[in-house]
Amino acid sequence: MSPHATAVVCAGCGAAASPDDPFPFRCPNAGTGDGDHVMTVRLDPAGVRFPAGDVSNPFLRYRELFASYDMARAHGLSDCDYADIVERLDAAIARVDGHGFTVTPFGRSAALSDHFGFAPGGGVWVKDETSNVSGSHKARHLMGLLIHLEVVERLGLATRRDGGGPRLAIASCGNAALAAAVAARAGGRPLEVFIPTTADPKVVARLEHLGARLTACPREDGVPGDPTYHRLHQAIRDGALPFTCQGPDNGLTIEGGKTLGYEMVSDLVRTGTRLDRLFIQVGGGALASACIQGLQDAVRLGVSIPMPRIHAVQTQGGSPLKRAYDRIVQRIGSNALPAAVDEGLRYAATHRSEFMWPWDTEPKSIAHGILDDETYDWLAVVRAMCATGGFPIVVSEETLIEANTLARRTTALDVDHTGSSGLAGLLHLHRTGGLQAHETVAVLFTGIRR
Numbered sequence: 001m002s003p004h005a006t007a008v009v010c011a012g013c014g015a016a017a018s019p020d021d022p023f024p025f026r027c028p029n030a031g032t033g034d035g036d037h038v039m040t041v042r043l044d045p046a047g048v049r050f051p052a053g054d055v056s057n058p059f060l061r062y063r064e065l066f067a068s069y070d071m072a073r074a075h076g077l078s079d080c081d082y083a084d085i086v087e088r089l090d091a092a093i094a095r096v097d098g099h100g101f102t103v104t105p106f107g108r109s110a111a112l113s114d115h116f117g118f119a120p121g122g123g124v125w126v127k128d129e130t131s132n133v134s135g136s137h138k139a140r141h142l143m144g145l146l147i148h149l150e151v152v153e154r155l156g157l158a159t160r161r162d163g164g165g166p167r168l169a170i171a172s173c174g175n176a177a178l179a180a181a182v183a184a185r186a187g188g189r190p191l192e193v194f195i196p197t198t199a200d201p202k203v204v205a206r207l208e209h210l211g212a213r214l215t216a217c218p219r220e221d222g223v224p225g226d227p228t229y230h231r232l233h234q235a236i237r238d239g240a241l242p243f244t245c246q247g248p249d250n251g252l253t254i255e256g257g258k259t260l261g262y263e264m265v266s267d268l269v270r271t272g273t274r275l276d277r278l279f280i281q282v283g284g285g286a287l288a289s290a291c292i293q294g295l296q297d298a299v300r301l302g303v304s305i306p307m308p309r310i311h312a313v314q315t316q317g318g319s320p321l322k323r324a325y326d327r328i329v330q331r332i333g334s335n336a337l338p339a340a341v342d343e344g345l346r347y348a349a350t351h352r353s354e355f356m357w358p359w360d361t362e363p364k365s366i367a368h369g370i371l372d373d374e375t376y377d378w379l380a381v382v383r384a385m386c387a388t389g390g391f392p393i394v395v396s397e398e399t400l401i402e403a404n405t406l407a408r409r410t411t412a413l414d415v416d417h418t419g420s421s422g423l424a425g426l427l428h429l430h431r432t433g434g435l436q437a438h439e440t441v442a443v444l445f446t447g448i449r450r
Helices: 067-074 079-097 110-116 138-154 176-185 202-211 227-237 253-271 286-300 320-332 337-349 378-386 397-411 421-431
Strands: 006-010 039-043 104-108 125-128 170-171 190-195 213-217 277-279 309-315 394-395 440-445
Touching: 006 067, 006 277, 006 394, 039 253, 039 286, 039 397, 067 079, 067 138, 067 227, 067 397, 079 138, 079 176, 079 440, 104 440, 110 125, 110 397, 110 421, 138 253, 138 286, 170 176, 170 227, 176 202, 176 277, 176 394, 190 202, 190 227, 202 213, 253 286, 253 421, 277 286, 286 309, 309 320, 309 378, 309 421, 320 337, 337 378, 394 397, 397 421, 421 440
Parallel strands: 125 440, 170 190, 190 213, 277 309, 277 440, 309 394
Antiparallel strands: 006 039, 104 125
16 A cells, blocks of 8 residues: 555545544535535555455454555554454444444345346345344444544554543434444444434433433424534534534434445445346435445546446435425536536535425434434445436335335345435336346345344
8 A cells, every 4th residue: 555545535525634633524614605525545556456355244344445444554554453443343342232343245136126126137136234234334433433433543543531531412313323332332422422312212211321411302382403413513512522424514424334345346246247226225315335336446546347326315305405406406407518517516516405404394204213304424325326317216115015025025125214225216117117137236234223
């Protein structure tokens, strides 16, 4: 590797973090003007290659693609030193949650492929995250942040005080909070969780068992947006570190999630499979952004795979991403030339409030895990849909229920309604005649029923 194979840069305004900044979480220009600011890790193809091999822990297999690894090596830590940090934290995760991180299954489901009438050369591929740490993909995001905190403290770029250092904070109603609590407990760090008043009692009990400090946040009449997110911002202003799954508040949270995309790439290359479409359920957008960037990283590093069409799936109960996408398409108009699309996206990046704002009413759906009032990581997802010829899909409650029943019946995976929402998008597109029998498509089953 070269001394700096990664850079942390704002995708909105281009502001670059110093290579020695221990917390390059939020763009320094965030909160000024009307721009969209998300710090993003950019890889230098001259300094790093896409990893091969079959190491079972994704945070070891893909470590050379992490900003924390780049920082560690540039400041004198060896590859073994970094691997030791990951292995120690993973062992601590296993003590808390029963097991650590391993590459999760990704392959063709014969039953689902037959159900949709795909030809033998095509079909439905399923990425199964239900057996991941804390029962969902969310732990990937928080493990990446936990590794980063350990690295900067090991390098002396940040100080860990008695009691585990500065408190961590997250706003969540379920899987993200559980993942954060597992990671914080494993790292011996204090965590504050802002939860809605409607949080599942089983989730609340597990969070309390893990030692998280909980604050219930009721909605206030006349105050738009998620009240837990408002309280998170207040905690950050008061000195807490964002241990979140929202890219605008901590861009490095996307990095841990990219391991999901990297794993998909490795399996596609290993099997010689071309992926035509990827259906991703979208709430706050971190999952979709991470998967998209993981695929884009691989292409940028020379892996010979085409980008699939990206379909972001939301519910009729709340679809702020679809609203933003429609507004951008309206601005571009009938001129679909790349220059017109680029201009429309640049305008959106500097006029966020015209495209993304909290949903006008309280979002409600059986897929409660994707009911974020706004899609925080919206622009990366819209860009990818525009670039790949994909588009958003909004599904009904009936389709969400049907998709979940189909998922559990055909795969024997105990996925929840949020986790199977991508399959609901596939169901919807299949019924509208938008698929070809020869295509290979993928869905993500991202959370277990609780």
